[in-house]
Amino acid sequence: MNILFDAHCDTLQKICDTHKALCKNDLHLDLVRLKNRKRDSVQVFAAFVDKENDKLQPKERCVQLITRYFAECEQNADLITHCNSVDEIYSALAKRKVAGLLSIEGGEALEGNIQNLELFYKMGVRIITLCWNYRNEIADGVLEPDGAGLSSFGKTVVEEMNRLGLLIDVSHLSEKSFWDVMEHSKMPVAATHSNARQLRNHPRNLNDAQIKAIIEKDGCIGINIYPEFVLGKTCKVCDIIRHIEYIMALGGENNIGIGSDLDGIETCPQNLNGAEDLEKLFDSLLQLGYSDETVSKLAGGNFLRLIGDVIG
Numbered sequence: 207m208n209i210l211f212d213a214h215c216d217t218l219q220k221i222c223d224t225h226k227a228l229c230k231n232d233l234h235l236d237l238v239r240l241k242n243r244k245r246d247s248v249q250v251f252a253a254f255v256d257k258e259n260d261k262l263q264p265k266e267r268c269v270q271l272i273t274r275y276f277a278e279c280e281q282n283a284d285l286i287t288h289c290n291s292v293d294e295i296y297s298a299l300a301k302r303k304v305a306g307l308l309s310i311e312g313g314e315a316l317e318g319n320i321q322n323l324e325l326f327y328k329m330g331v332r333i334i335t336l337c338w339n340y341r342n343e344i345a346d347g348v349l350e351p352d353g354a355g356l357s358s359f360g361k362t363v364v365e366e367m368n369r370l371g372l373l374i375d376v377s378h379l380s381e382k383s384f385w386d387v388m389e390h391s392k393m394p395v396a397a398t399h400s401n402a403r404q405l406r407n408h409p410r411n412l413n414d415a416q417i418k419a420i421i422e423k424d425g426c427i428g429i430n431i432y433p434e435f436v437l438g439k440t441c442k443v444c445d446i447i448r449h450i451e452y453i454m455a456l457g458g459e460n461n462i463g464i465g466s467d468l469d470g471i472e473t474c475p476q477n478l479n480g481a482e483d484l485e486k487l488f489d490s491l492l493q494l495g496y497s498d499e500t501v502s503k504l505a506g507g508n509f510l511r512l513i514g515d516v517i518g
Contacts, residue, residue: 209299209506210245210484213333213398213428213463214309214377216470218271219254221278228278229285234468235481237278237285240304243485248295248305248506250333250398251275254470255312257342265322268315272329275308288330292514307513309333309375309398313363314342320362327370332517333398334367335375336360336383339410345383348409355382356390364390373516376400376420377410377428377465384416393516394425396509399465401435401449408435417453421461426512427453428465431475431484441475443490450491450504459500463509 217235221228230238240247253271260267279288287298288306298305308329313336316322326334339347344360346353356364364387367374374395376384387395397420403411412420412427420427429449433441436449453462468474468481478486488505492498 207502207507208245209248209502209510210243210488211248211463211506211509212468212481212484213250213396213426213465213509214252214311214430214470215249215466215468215481216252216254216311217468218251218275220469222271222274229282233480234474237282237304239480239482241285243482245485245488245505246299246302246305248299248307248510250307250309250465252309252311252335252470253315253331254338255310255315256338257312257314263317264312264314265317268310268326269329272308272326272331275306276330279306290330290332291518292510295510295513307332309335311335311375312338312342313344316343316363318343318359320359320366323363323366323372324370327372331372332513333373333375333396335377335398336363336379336387338378345386346380347378347383348380350380353380353382355380356386361386361390368393371517373512381413381416388419388423391423394423394512395420396426396428396512398428399430399467400427401430402452405449405452406436406438410435414456417456417458421456421458424461424512424515426461426463426509427458428463428509430465430467431478432467432471433473433475436475440473443475443478443487446475446487447490447494460503460508460511462504463506464504
């Protein structure tokens with residue numbers, strides 16, 4: 207298996223706001239670069255909802271981004287296929303296409319109405335990041351001073367996501383919200399774009415107890431390449447690998463992937479300028495002596511297993 211599964215990018219927001227194309231652009235990520243990688247590409251595209259800065263209401267903004275995503279898939283059908291299941295992912299890859307998955311970053315898109323969850327599911331969403339740093343109707347985020355947990359509505363959302371087969375993303379949650387999710391979810395969860403707090407003390411990163419809880423639940427952690435979450439103002443590939451090795455040392459060899467956060471980050475690591483360079487991370491692991499089997503799991507196998515477990 208030679209697959210690179212990237213669990214998070216914010217390119218949909220960028221192409222919508224800058225009127226650029228998904229096929230080819232000067233952003234961090236485009237379809238041509240994904241298609242030209244030596245590893246087959248599975249890319250999760252996040253519909254990011256920013257209720258403080260978006261001109262549209264959260265649900266309307268989310269629908270706008272999703273609509274743009276499907277328009278781009280239709281216009282570039284020779285390059286990308288939208289996928290709703292792991293079987294559809296493998297089918298797309300067999301045709302030498304990018305396998306696209308759709309997520310929502312910011313549960314405020316539900317606007318406190320559980321019926322909107324099924325609406326978005328029917329639209330093709332398969333992953334939801336419950337909040338983005340701050341409080342919404344579901345939970346508190348990592349930068350919310352109160353640090354409260356899931357609301358009663360949030361607990362209903364978790365239950366309904368389990369029923370529908372939607373992957374719960376715990377990135378951006380306050381610690382209390384995180385533990386509430388772990389208590390109430392019957393299915394594995396993901397932190398699609400978070401790192402190890404022990405190596406970089408940032409509220410967006412996970413502490414050891416959180417990492418171990420995700421591992422014990424057979425979930426996945428997508429390593430974020432944003433230098434601020436890795437080391438500081440700048441970082442190198444070796445610094446990202448330290449986060450991978452740290453989580454592996456906690457028992458997470460079967461639970462690590464990548465969630466690059468491309469087009470949602472202000473700067474990139476040295477020599478990792480965009481989607482075309484992500485393979486360098488896994489090539490470096492091979493050069494360090496990690497087996498093909500281990501690197502295949504880290505590059506894509508672990509997240510594909512999780513998608514199969516939760517989404518089907």
